[in-house]
Amino acid sequence: MAELKGALIGCGFFAVNQMHGWRDAEGARIVAICDRDPARLKAVGDEFGITRRYTSAEDLFADGGFDFVDIATTVGSHRALVEMATRRGIATICQKPIAPSMEDAKAMVAACAKAGVPFMVHENFRWQSPIRAAKAAIDSGAIGEVFWGRVSFRSAYDVFSGQPYLATGKRFIIEDLGIHALDIARFLLGDASAVTARTQRVNPDIAGEDVATMLLDHHGGVTSVVDCSYATKLPVEPFPETLLEIDGSKGTLRLSQGYRLSVHSRDATRVEGVEPRLLPWASPPWHNIQESVALIQGHWIECLRAGREPETSGRDNLKTFALVEASYRGAAEGRTVPLAEFL
Ligand code: NAD
Ligand code: 89Y
Structure with a gap:
């Protein structure tokens, strides 16, 4: 089958991983x-030997010659760039967060649907191999019917040196990092119907919240806690590990620091190392995220070829983004927010 040709917009901090x-x-x-x-x-x-270079996205699209576009800019430009792609009928990947508001996100998804253009949000954390291993264990039935879960990301890693804009926005951790944890909660425990959230700012040098605690009501009666922090100083820095606690009717699953997966069921407790692969271009501690970039890209290629909707299509991602919006609203107003307010 012919090789798919792509164009990448936004050559910043994270795009280098995407190029690799x-x-x-x-x-x-x-x-x-x-x-x-x-x-x-x-x-x-220069690093990747690409000679076709543009400082204007309009010029890039006008010249064409590619099957898909990979948008790796920060959130403010996502809607305009996605809409530019849909006008040219170009299949589109867009980095998370999909948009600054639900209104923009819905407009982007609608524009892609109207143009018949495949649209995936680069929501890669659910593609991390330790998270896939946890999902496989849950789906195997080893812990029975799941009734409770916790998705936790707590760190004091300095993300501001590589991504200085993270210190300046009114919104920080839910929009930037919590979004991944919320998506993992949906991936493992099913869609949610309501969220209750609290936010805190511990670091006085940033504008947004750096601690968030969310309580999710999932369809089917599962309850989960999704918590994230960039103010948590631990003896061994866990960045960028997402830790899991899942309780089921027959046992429990724990994904602990150091990529240890423990699945406890009636007859046995199985403990295994689920350390992600260190790809040749990757470097710890980022290798977990870097591997997931390669995996979601492989998924995109497969879906585009098969005409299948990607797991984290724009349509699907509205449900993750609704959790982000509902968490901010709920924290501001001190109430439980039904996702129906956004979806
Ligand atoms: P960055 O600021 O380092 O890079 C963005 C680049 O886009 C800059 O070089 C900027 O000049 C360029 N740009 C912005 N608007 C443009 C436009 N209209 N046309 C052309 N170029 C434009 O940002 P970053 O840290 O690389 O983050 C980019 C995106 O990646 C963000 O949405 C961020 O949330 C996301 N991100 C995702 C992950 C992940 O694991 N999925 C990790 C880090 C960052
Ligand atoms: O931008 C963030 C992301 O998506 O993953 C980690 C990160 O780089 C910093 O929080």
């Missing part, structure tokens, strides 16, 4: 890149 992933991907390659910052464009173009 595409370089190794089977069945797709990046043929053009775009960044409004000429220095970033040159750095990525």
